[in-house]
Amino acid sequence: MQIDITEHPNYINQEKSLLEFNRRVLAQAKNPEIPLLERLKFLCISSTNMDEFFEVRLASMYELTKDSAARTRPDDMCPEDAIQMLSAVAHDLVTDQYHTLNNIIIPALEKEGIRFLRRSHWSEQQKEWMRNYFTQYLHPVLSPMGLDPSHPFPRVLNKSLNFIVSLEGKDAFGRSNGLAIVQVPRSLPRIIKLPPDATDGPNDFVFLSSILHSNVSRLFPGMMVTGCHQFRLTRNTNLFIDEEEVDDIMKALQGELTSRQYGGAIRLEVSDQCPKPMYEYLLDQFNMKEHQLYRVRGPVNLHRINAVPDMCNRPDLSFEPYAQRQLPGNKAVQGPLRLFKRNKQPESIFDRIKRKDVLLHHPYDSFTPVIDFLKTAANDPDVLAIRMTLYRTGEKSAIIDALEKAARNGKEVTAVVELRARFDEDNNIIQANRLQDAGVNVLYGVVGYKTHAKMILVVRREENLLRHYVHLGTGNYHHITTRFYTDFGLFTTHPAICRDVSKIFQQLTSLGDTKDLEVLLQSPFTLHSGMIAKIQREAENAKLGKPARIIAKMNGLQEQGIIDALYEASNAGVQIDLIVRGICSLRPGIPNLSENITVTSVIGRFLEHHRIYYFENSQASPELYCSSADWMQRNLLSRVETCFPILDKDCFQQVYTEGLAIYLEDNIGAWVLQSDGTYVPKQVTATKLAFSAQKTLIEKYS
Known part of the structure; x- marks a missing residue:
């Protein structure tokens, strides 16, 4: 059927x-x-x-x-x-x-002279070099496993490179095994650049799998190799922890991480030359069905080819480098975050933020001011406390260094470290232990709710009062990804924002009930209902004949309540422009449902990562929010997230223009979602000349 x-x-x-x-x-x-x-x-x-x-x-x-x-x-x-x-x-x-x-x-x-040499085209000189490479670097670390009752099929690591080998003849003990498995250690490079004495090309490469394939018979002396085929298994890497039943989430998570590499089998990739009996044998070993099999014509892990650009000296074949802007108005700077007034007196970052909100637009703006903000706070004798959320930081993080320094300098430092950030769990555990060793108060968020908010709160003594300085962002405090992800970060001393951030940190540490926020919206409490209320307000304004418009930019849109509210607003006559990079479950352009909704996805040099929500509010007092949260069910209902208003008029205009308006004009990297779920590239027309939002911002900031 x-x-x-x-x-x-x-x-x-x-x-x-x-x-x-x-x-x-x-x-x-x-x-x-x-x-x-x-x-x-x-x-x-x-x-x-x-x-x-x-x-x-x-x-x-x-x-x-x-x-x-x-x-x-x-x-x-x-x-x-x-x-x-x-x-x-x-x-x-x-x-x-x-x-x-x-x-x-x-x-x-x-x-362009960049070649991947196939085995069938190797010269005698190259064959000799491959044999020597195999002898020196591969043979000593490979452990071929002949399969028999005392040598059962080995456990296969998630996404590791393996070979299934068919054999004829007798082994050393006079038996015929027929099959063997060769597992390749992850420490070995998957692609090798040949030296000048082995080839006549400046950028000639060979796959490790090709070297092994051509020399595999040396692993089975006395037997004949009749077939050798690479395969790779993809496993379930989701972690399953009953947080209500564990006493220490870090210990429980560490236990789960050790077994992640051996989760349930989901996909089997094999060489397209692998004969049916052999891939059926593999499917049977992993208890998989044929629709889980992927036969590929090339290396089973394309990602490893990513090493090639760095191994080639060909800048002409890459994007032209761009210079990140330092803190706006900070061109003649000496030392971290030392700004100068007209009287040439140094102005600290705290003075600068106190005078006016500061907005950073990454990656066009450097992330350095955020790091230097923490470094300055760590060394400032007037700073009493630092509180921060950490979702992804990366290894060798200057953020972690600054928090350690602050704690050792006697500051009260609290870090809410989300241990469950997918694929960063190991690193986050390491960083959490580092911070604890330095005297930082480390918390692991809230049971059942990932802490995904991006917040820094610095408490500073100034004359006879304590002033709060806040940084809020749409992206992670990760010094590497901030060079490739588009995000906004806001420095502010706005009293209502600072009070709200302080309340949220108090909630995360004490677990007390803190829902009476003044201007921020927070998941899992007020963000979902707040967004729906603002969408419904636009719908009511449209019904009354008032101006009504919604523009929203995010990574994903899937939450049904939000989608249904948008459908209702569309039917009421609200013009809705959505810029959604990835998942979008809303169907635009359907008569009597979503005919006033457009959905655009922009793909470019940088990963679009902003979360920005604009509500026209009948033009009387339009509202603009930035957020750590997408309009996904997990973000709105199952995480701790923040959504903060842009209250400074200059910052408001900058976010609106650079985060929304120019993306609606993009026709170079923009794709338009159709009602059937497919996307078509946005076209350059006679009236709409070629325009790229990312290129425009690079030129502006550089």
Whole structure:
């Protein structure tokens, strides 16, 4: 019987929408207007995105199948039907990835003298170099495993490179095994650049898998290798911790992390040359079905090719470097955050913020002022306390260094460290232990609710009063991602904002009831209802004939209550322009439902990461908010998030213009969502000349 996998007519399946986002990323790899090595990076990003899709999204879907009553949200699909639909889309995408690699990227690279040498084209000189490389670097660390009753099929690490080898002949003990497994340590590079004495090209590369494949017979002396095929297994990496039942979430999380690499099998990738009996044998070993099999024409891990751009000295094939702007108005600066008035007297960062709100637009603005703000606070004898939320910080973080220094200098320092930030759990545990050793009060957030808010609060003694200084942001306190993610950060001493931030920190530490915020909206308490109320207000204004408009920019839109409110506002006549980078479950352009809604996704050099919400409010007093939260169910109902108003008129205009208006004009990186869930590129027309929001901002800030 054929299964009906038709989605709910009013909502797009969120996982399918995520795959459509990855299709747009992959399209960048095919775009001849983008520098070639950057196109290679986009291909690798699409591969990484697909890995996470299988590890997290599809893995969660398989978990749902254990509950017969479970349905996907908001499209209300049976999980089994959703898996069938998503598998078909994912297979198509993976096929497109390898077609892009083999038929577009590799030929273009060869024209530029960047070659991936195939085994069939190796010269005798190159073969000799490969043999020597195998002898010196591979053979000593490989442990081939012949399969027999005393050598069972080995445990396979998540996303590791492995080979299944078929053999003929007798082993050292006179037995015929037939099959063996070779597991490749993760410490080995997957792609090797050949030295000048091994080749005649300046940028010639060979895959590690090719070297192993050509020398694999040396691992099985006395036997004949009749087949050697690479494979990779993707596992479920979701962590399952009953937070209500554990005494120490850090210890529980550490225990779960050790088993993450051996979660349930979700996807099997094999070489397209692998014969059917061998991949069926692998499927059987991992208890998988054939729709979970992906036969690929190339390396089973495209992401590892991402090393090539850094190994080539070809700046002409990459984006032109840009210079991040330092703190606005801070061109002749000596030392961290020392600004100068006309009388040449130094002005501290605290004086600057006290005088006027300071807005940073990353990555066009440097992240250095945020780090220096904390460094200055750590060393300032008038600073009494520092409180901060940490979701992702990265390794060797200057943020962590500053908090350590502050604690050692006698400040009262509190850090709310979210240990459950996906794939950063190990690093966050390390950083939390560092902070505790320095005397920082470290908390792990709230049981059942990830702390995703981005907040810093500094309490400073000034004359006879205590003044609060606050930084709020839309992105993480991560010095690396701030160079590639677009985000806003606000420094302010606005009394109402500071009081609200102080209340939220008090809530996170004492767990007391703090819902009477003045101007901030907070998940899981007031943000969801607050956004719906503002959408409904626009609808009421439209019904009364007043100006009504909503512009919102975010990473994902999936929460059904928000979507339904937007549909109602559209029917009331509100013009709604949504800029949604990734998942969008709303269907735009449907008569009598969403005909006044447009959805645009912008894909470019930087990862669009702002969360900005604008409500026209009949033009009397328009409201503009920035937030750490997307309009996703998890952000609005299952996390601790903040949404803060932009109250300074200059900052308001900057956020509106640079975060919203110019993105609505973009027709270079913009894709327009259709009501059927597909996206089409926004077109340059005779009346709309080519315009890129990111390029415009780079030129402005540089």
